[in-house]
Amino acid sequence: xxxxxxxxxxxxxxxxxxxxxxxxxxxxxxxxxxxxxxxxxxxxxxxxxxxxxxxxxxxxxxxxxxxxxxxxxxxxxxxxxxxxxxxxxxxxxxxxxxxxxxxxxxxxxxxxxxxxxxxxxxxxxxxxxxxxxxxxxx
Numbered sequence: 001x002x003x004x005x006x007x008x009x010x011x012x013x014x015x016x017x018x019x020x021x022x023x024x025x026x027x028x029x030x031x032x033x034x035x036x037x038x039x040x041x042x043x044x045x046x047x048x049x050x051x052x053x054x055x056x057x058x059x060x061x062x063x064x065x066x067x068x069x070x071x072x073x074x075x076x077x078x079x080x081x082x083x084x085x086x087x088x089x090x091x092x093x094x095x096x097x098x099x100x101x102x103x104x105x106x107x108x109x110x111x112x113x114x115x116x117x118x119x120x121x122x123x124x125x126x127x128x129x130x131x132x133x134x135x136x137x138x
Contacts, residue, residue, distance in 0.1 A: 004051045004083040006099040010118045011085055013110050013127040019094030024108030035088035046106035051084050090129030
């Protein structure tokens with residue numbers, strides 16, 4: 001099984017994130033989006049889920065699968081999956097992600113005191129969410 005989990009890591013928002021402060025993503029008219037599901041799952045349970053837990057739960061909810069189905073989870077992770085650096089929360093909505101030492105993740109809103117503190121914490125691996133657009137050729 002290939003894992004997307006991080007430990008002791010702070011994923012800052014993408015360089016090209018348009019949000020100035022954290023925004024709550026809204027569900028689309030067709031139903032919940034990846035961003036709205038991720039936000040719902042993480043905002044209600046900080047440091048309860050790992051990245052793998054979150055990514056599979058969102059997949060299961062969108063596909064109508066049982067989030068607790070171990071076989072479906074193993075099949076899902078038998079191929080590489082994008083990590084939370086590609087999350088729309090960090091790319092578009094102004095949410096950073098803090099992974100603690102055991103790999104559990106919490107949302108950290110851009111513009112918050114906690115965000116400022118964690119972004120300067122030298123004990124954490126500091127990285128950024130992936131950009132939404134490629135950089136222009138120089």
